[in-house]
Amino acid sequence: MVRKSADKTIEVKKMFGGAGEAKSFHILEGADEMYGKGRLFNHVVLEPGGEIGWHIHQGDGETYYILKGRGEYNDNGQVLAVGPGDVTFVDAGEGHSLKNTGSENMEIIALILFK
Numbered sequence: 001m002v003r004k005s006a007d008k009t010i011e012v013k014k015m016f017g018g019a020g021e022a023k024s025f026h027i028l029e030g031a032d033e034m035y036g037k038g039r040l041f042n043h044v045v046l047e048p049g050g051e052i053g054w055h056i057h058q059g060d061g062e063t064y065y066i067l068k069g070r071g072e073y074n075d076n077g078q079v080l081a082v083g084p085g086d087v088t089f090v091d092a093g094e095g096h097s098l099k100n101t102g103s104e105n106m107e108i109i110a111l112i113l114f115k
Helices: none
Strands: 009-013 021-029 038-046 051-056 060-068 071-075 078-082 087-090 095-100 106-114
Touching (some): 038 051, 095 106
Antiparallel strands (some): 009 021, 071 078, 071 095
16 A cells, blocks of 8 residues: 555644644554554654644553654643653543644654554
């Protein structure tokens, strides 16, 4: 299978209630494509000031791998600075958010796996 990024790229305004707009390229999506192990393998681009708003995971956990840009990651109320090469994780029943605090686009890989 070869998938072009334009085939599965969507623009999301106020992702989870966060500010700005995000572009989301679904690399793999749904239990069928992920052999029943997860929900989403995703490349996200946040514009400066853009956010993935606060949300809580139920029955799954999520990992972010920061590719480019700088931001603030809210890990269950603890706000941490993140940048290229950083990895974050939130477990089922926990919450998180991410804000691009830099002057360039922030790019991340997000992976959501079932607990």
